[in-house]
Amino acid sequence: MNDKEVLHRYLRLRREDLLAKLDGVGDYDARRPLTPTGTNLLGLVKHVASVQLGYFGEVFGRPSGRDLPWFEDDAAPEADLWLTAEESREDIIELHHFSAAHTDATIEALPLDAVGEVPWWSPARRRVTLQQILVHMCVETAQHLGHADILRELVDGSTGRGQNDPNMPQRTAEEWKKHWEEVETAARHALHT
Template identity: 45%
Template sequence: MFEVSRSPRLHTGTNLLGLVKHVATVEARYFGEVFDRPSPEPLCRWQDHDGGDQWATEDETRDQIIGFYRRTWEHSDATINELSLDAPGHVPWWPEPGPNTRLFAVMVHVLGENIRHAGHADILREVIDGRTGVRPENEERIDEEARAAYRAKIEQAARSAALV
């Protein structure tokens, strides 16, 4: 059976389950390795990152990846709760302004990562279910003919602007 959550929906291969796996891996690294509190989950070395955290392999189930994220956020919460906001950390993959940082800066950074990937997930959801907006129960399905006309209008404006 075809599973929509792991299917690539964009030309980059982006998929919902891969986003969950990626966000879990990012959090595991930042709230684990950076503060010398390694994740209890096995992770590849950051130097060996090959994009494998952005999609689900054939033998990984949705429940396994969601479980990985749940265990990761418990570990992240423990790091945040047990350390002070000015606790020092070391991010070896940060070139500038340098790898030395504090817990508060990492929290802000990871929040930004999560916000960005939540936006990606929302776009994927729109591609999957055809809906836009915040609450599907308050929105009627968009008329495909009206949607196509609207998109054509935007495309025409883009073409016309290129001629100017």
């Protein structure tokens, strides 16, 4: 595998993992705010799909033609991070697939050293290569996947890539409770040392 294929593979995997965080979650739990700042599962998918379209579209002169009203000047604050009542789960999943296909086409069409310009970055940083943007989006997608991991755990206790994830300890509910108590005890004890 060459460098572009490696980066592209990681981006695809993280996109798939992010979308999979919606599996088995009801519509309300997928869109409701789970943190004081309003972070929610569908909003994370919407955000990543939206910014991916910009980075692999506009930046390299390959606009998607997709209208993203949540980026308009009169849009509600952080409208790319949550869904209105009129926006459906299906709308966001379709956007995710559309964004992935458009991104994949750009990555396949251009060499890693292809030059683009990020108009929303400062003038000193605007000139970029496809490699920089691939790394940027791998990192951004992984960051939001981490947010989604925590949100999903808050919703129903699911962690990682599910029950067979080799990176997640396999514990019973009682074992997790005991582990939680150990961590809590250590934290409280640290306050007195």
